[in-house]
Amino acid sequence: MGGSMVTGYVLKRLRPTTPAFRALMEESRLEGYWMLVRLADGWASRRNRFLKHGEALFGVWHGREVVGVCGLNIAPYFDGRELGRVRHLFVSAQHRRNGVGRMLVETVVDRARRHFAALNTRAPQEAFAFYEGLGFGPVKGEEFVTHRMKFETKSAVGRKGD
């Protein structure tokens, strides 16, 4: 697989069974974030292996280290249209503000745009500025969604060459 590159960072599909993932998971847990632990649990139990329509799990490598993770899951929607959901976003503290989070979320957005009507996320307060800077709009009054990016409908864009 190709993978994109920004100054020594390489983005690829991730399998959380890779030993380098465990180190980042430990780091996140020590910082008080549980998203990578939940990711590993969901994978181990086969509850979530990012295999449904449109789904994917990405990692960013710096040398042999995994320094960032982000997943795209389906979130079924009440009117029958499928929405995407940003899941398990985490960037190693030493690598923050280097564009790794942007690389991950822009990759997820590009993929989600091809499959879903919109992309949701539930971000902690400290990530609000990050999501809003990437073009997500704040969402009020929804328990599990703090931010959303809406995509143009396929009919408006046209399906040719899709």
Ligand SMILES: CC(C)(COP(=O)(O)OP(=O)(O)OC[C@H]1O[C@@H](n2cnc3c(N)ncnc32)[C@H](O)[C@@H]1OP(=O)(O)O)[C@@H](O)C(=O)NCCC(=O)NCCS
């Ligand atoms: C939120 C997080 C993923 C951002 O990752 P990152 O690699 O540092 O983000 P980037 O370097 O790509 O930032 C892109 C832009 O977002 C904005 N941004 C990122 N972090 C920010 C912060 N703490 N405060 C304000 N703006 C921020 C900036 O505009 C930044 O661009 P700039 O550095 O040129 O100013 C990372 O800080 C993290 O993992 N935090 C802990 C876990 C977490 O909050 N996860 C989100 C769960 S939904």
